[in-house]
Amino acid sequence: MSRPTLSIPGDPPSDLWVGDLDLPLLTGLTQEHDRVAVLADQTVYQLHGALLGPLADSPTHQVPPGEECKDFKQLEAALNFCAASKLSRRSMLITLGGGATSDLGGLTAALFKRGLTVAHITTTLVGQVDAAIGGKTAIDMVTGKNLVGAFHMPRAVFADVRFLETLPDTELRAGLGEVVKCALLQGEQALQQLEQDAAALIEGDRDALERAVRMGAGLKVEVVTEDPRENGRRKLLNLGHTFAHAIETCTGHGTVPHGIAVAVGLKMALDASQSQGILTDQTLPLRLEQLLLALGLPASVAALDLDPCPSASDLWQAMAHDKKGAVGRPEFVLLAGPGAGQWDIAIEESVVNELWNL
Amino acid sequence: MSRPTLSIPGDPPSDLWVGDLDLPLLTGLTQEHDRVAVLADQTVYQLHGALLGPLADSPTHQVPPGEECKDFKQLEAALNFCAASKLSRRSMLITLGGGATSDLGGLTAALFKRGLTVAHITTTLVGQVDAAIGGKTAIDMVTGKNLVGAFHMPRAVFADVRFLETLPDTELRAGLGEVVKCALLQGEQALQQLEQDAAALIEGDRDALERAVRMGAGLKVEVVTEDPRENGRRKLLNLGHTFAHAIETCTGHGTVPHGIAVAVGLKMALDASQSQGILTDQTLPLRLEQLLLALGLPASVAALDLDPCPSASDLWQAMAHDKKGAVGRPEFVLLAGPGAGQWDIAIEESVVNELWNL
Structure with missing residues (x-):
């Protein structure tokens, strides 16, 4: 496995790769898990879903683009998706999208069965420098942004600036x-x-x-x-x-x-x-x-x-x-x-x- | 403050008192927090709400009795209650009820602003020997019990067997x-x-x-x-x-x-x-x-x-x-x-x- 660009120590560590998305590496990571599922921003999925290669065959849940996905209804739908995909605590959820997608997907991963592994393919600049890194996850309430959330460190974050071309x-x-x-x-x-x-x-x-x-x-x-x-x-x-x-x-x-x-x-x-x-x-x-x-x-x-x-x-x-x-x-x-x-x-x-x- | 009966080390520790509910002690704990709110099983609240003494003046949210409260709708309502009560990360949520109430209240406390302090006045035998202790919180999904949850250690648990008389x-x-x-x-x-x-x-x-x-x-x-x-x-x-x-x-x-x-x-x-x-x-x-x-x-x-x-x-x-x-x-x-x-x-x-x- 190629060395991560950056890493937050932990057991396991939270690794970050900056550069072209290394699909064999990501696939290798998924093989440590019993099942894999994808939670993707629908716009990003349409534009870049093919980049997932063989992972595109995994159960996939598309969410509304951007901040729209960060509400209770979407959280419940994402958790129902995890249940329907029969994920266990040893499964991996991969998010594909910007900061809102990794926020929703990270919170979903934190809560389903009290925590399964999450990896973010982060496709916006906010996601790549901030939102997808470090395990803060959240959804919004009418009364304020990010009022409901959890800390849940991603196992891996992939920051490929080619995604930014369609931003x-x-x-x-x-x-x-x-x-x-x-x-x-x-x-x-x-x-x-x-x-x-x-x-x-x-x-x-x-x-x-x-x-x-x-x-x-x-x-x-x-x-x-x-x-x-x-x-x-x-x-x-x-x-x-x-x-x-x-x-x-x-x-x-x-x-x-x-x-x-x-x-x-x-x-x-x-x-x-x-x-x-x-x-x-x-x-x-x-x-x-x-x-x-x-x-x-x-x-x-x-x-x-x-x-x-x-x-x-x-x-x-x-x-x-x-x-x-x-x-x-x-x-x-x-x-x-x-x-x-x-x-x-x-x-x-x-x-x-x-x-x-x- | 009287010595807890049992204690799980931590910063702060998770203290458990077995015996008659010590109201001055509980009130003392709340004074370390900027606001206090109560989440109570409606049946227990009717029977025993008066035991809360001055704390009964705090904003209170009543939830359906028993396992009925452990769903998404109730979680959202409880989080909205926290927002409406203008709780901060330095506030304390007190639950009054059995294991289902402490499960819902504990998860609410884990998620609101990514975590505020929770204390449980646990009123059932299941709550007193198990559910209210140790920080496992959850709600149910149609596909299974406790499928959505988090670890969130209570600051204090009060187990008074007099509550069991009305069980x-x-x-x-x-x-x-x-x-x-x-x-x-x-x-x-x-x-x-x-x-x-x-x-x-x-x-x-x-x-x-x-x-x-x-x-x-x-x-x-x-x-x-x-x-x-x-x-x-x-x-x-x-x-x-x-x-x-x-x-x-x-x-x-x-x-x-x-x-x-x-x-x-x-x-x-x-x-x-x-x-x-x-x-x-x-x-x-x-x-x-x-x-x-x-x-x-x-x-x-x-x-x-x-x-x-x-x-x-x-x-x-x-x-x-x-x-x-x-x-x-x-x-x-x-x-x-x-x-x-x-x-x-x-x-x-x-x-x-x-x-x-x-």
Whole structure:
């Protein structure tokens, strides 16, 4: 078996391969299991199902594309599919799709018979740098994103950037929002590389994309290895996300793609870092704004051009019920500079008001 | 805080108190949490809700009595209740009810925001010696019991035998089925004590019940401490259960109460232990039969008086899809003698046929 690109230690480990999908390797992994089934985003399945080779003969359950699949009805249907496919605890569920698909499939695998093995063939940039890695799974509730979920580490993740060629432009840009977050957390070198690659990335250059995936996935693997249950350092990965989730909640999920909301959230997190006196690298906010611009991403709520535009108070209400933090006391990740994040920082409503009016 | 009767180590530990419900202690525990909510079996709530004292002012969600609450619709409703009660990861959910209630409440707590604290006030004998302890949670699917679930350790379990006074007779006897299982696994001394206490137990004698709860819960705590994820020794607790689950699946869940099915399953497990040459204590099958009789429990499928009675082949089919074991290869726990169990033992269909015709 070829060596994984990255690996989260465990028994068994959670291995990640970046590069062309190695079908013999995946087939080899399935042979350690008594049965195999596939849970696939229907759009991705139509475009790329053939890439599964002999695995395409396995029982397959198609789910609605994107975030639409992350609800209770779909979870129940996926679990019924596992039962109908007579999967055991020693079976393997393979997901084919983006972050929403691996979230639903991962939760299904966590719950069926209290846990079977899952592997993700992750086909979006958000999936490849973030969602499919590290075992966080979830579905949405009407009252908020990812409110129902579990930790369930995938046995294997396959990140092949060729899948990104068929990704709608908005989805690619949304993924770049997460890539920017990773670079800010990774440090100066990663940020410079991303600034250099910006033009190539929005043109879908394969080498630039693979560099970005390696960088982002590398950060995620490193952080998750250190703190799998998000008791400490893993919280760093929420940089920009408390703001982003609030934007998504206020506008109704699906209106603003997650990664686009993250782009805006990153800028708000830097502004908050500045207003709280945490930011030491004063060039960073402008530098971030230019990078987001170069990647075709918005750097402010105004740039989202929302109608109606949520108020600062709406945003605060949504943040006050974020999963992280106690009720009424949302917690934020702020930055001192590239690679220098701090977590568990409470901000007052008045600060959020100011940011909103910037 | 008074010392727990038993404790499963962890951070925090999972503490169990056997005895009169210590309300100040429970209230003290809730004060470590930002909010408290209650999920209660509606029958138990009507009978005993007042025992919650000041906690009765917390948001409360009543669920249908017994196994009826263990389905998808109820899980979704319970999660919506958590959202409506604005619980955070630092909140505590308290369940009040039997094993089904703690199963549903435990799974709800495992999934809401990927996990909040749960405490069980467990009001049935099955709950007190088994279901509420050790963190296994689940709901049922049409195709089988407990097919959807998670491991989520309760922070605290309160086992007060006064609740058993209002338990229907069938429920008490069902619980005694689990108590017999515990004694068989615990060893000669526990078995002798149970034989002595049999008459007092079916009369609902409080001291005898508390002895049985301490013995059963003690075994469970010991085994779960050693093997929390059921990779090895925890499987012992499934003694009689592969047979019992098959009986329940074949007759439709709810027709034969779980603990009653376990009583029959225990006798089948001993017969299988004998036919496989594992049993060294040849007096045990008859001794078990007499103990079951003394406790008003059936010792054979025939004694269940089912119409229609499932065939050996129906039973085998159900066992072949048990959660434990690979597909088509059910695994059993067999006994050499009191306190001497063995797990992961495969039995052929022909052996099951013979047992059926005994």
